Amino acid sequence: MPETRADYRLLRDMPTRWFDNDIYGHLNNTVHYQLFDTAVNAHLVETGVLDPHTGDTVFLVVESGCRYFAPLSFPEVVTAGLRVAHLGRSSVRYEIGLFGGEADTAAAEGFFVHVNVDRQTRKKAPIPDAARDVLEALR
Template sequence: MADRPAPSTREDYPTFRTLQTRWRDGDVYGHMNNVVHYELFDTVVNGWMMEHGVLDPKSGETIGLVVESGCRYSGEIVFPDTVTAGLKVTHVGRSSVRYEIGLFRNDAQATSAEGYFVHVCVDAESRRPVALPNDLRTALETLAI
């Protein structure tokens, strides 16, 4: 097996969102189930977009569809931990963007999990790819590394 990269640290992310684990997040192994990590990734990205006025999921002309995702785990998260999620953008294309999210357990300086997903911007009705709107592209620049 190849050497795994070291976990990212808080300094690797330009913005953060605090999330609370829930009782139901745990699994039989005593830690947060892997599917919950993906729920947190989705919450962080879409919450950031809505807060910055670049996503209106009910009446906006465009939406982002996830076309690729992944996660690497390096530590456990359990209830009642507080999770601080770091968010950054590592690629912006014509119609796509790659978000990377780091999940930090409580006050830890290194991630417990790091994930990514790629959004493709599509027309909300036709679901066909379209260019990223200018306001979204401008907002994404604040997250680019």
Template sequence: MDNDVYGHVNNVVYYSYFDTAVNQFLIERGVLDIHKGDIVGFVVDSGCAYFSAISFPDTVHAGIRVAKLGNSSVRYEIALYRNDDPLPSAAGHFVHVYVERKSNRPVPIPAAVRQILETIQT
């Protein structure tokens, strides 16, 4: 996923950064098992605004917050920063709907997950 023909990271990669930032946050806090968890979050909505290019080998830093916490869904907002730049290179969002893995049907956000998400809710 190095630079594209225009000399920067392609826009689709930014969505991967968003997903990685949120999943890493949840995994590190012990509330997401992407391989064996019975309850998982599916992305149902996403968007991104681009302000400046990120190019390999830049270091990318991500900041995340919870903008809305519903019964079975959560809206994350993510900002991506290039190297030590004070302003974000991109800002976006995505919405997870929590589902039972076997049925793919929505379920309430598990209490342990909700408790973690509340720590970054604005």
């Protein structure tokens, strides 16, 4: 069964775009992953814990997945629910629910694992305390 908006710690509205629809008239499955990526990274940038251009470390996606329950389509506004399911030394697993319009149950649910790495060497690096605090608030 899909989860509800109340199951997530943070909600973010995200507009759909004309070209998000596929030939079948609903959001192409790849768009769900773009929405996941945008919801997570926008939160990290807005809270000041990720500087994708000059930060010493960056988060890389190493695993992701999605289950689909109902179609989403343009011009619908999608709400992304976000929470942290696991916070390790250098990795974090997010769970994201996508809700269409005013629906209370998720149309799609996914996960995505970030690993914090040194920008130059791409080797694992501990998640900094400031980022850890932001992520912990999503647990």
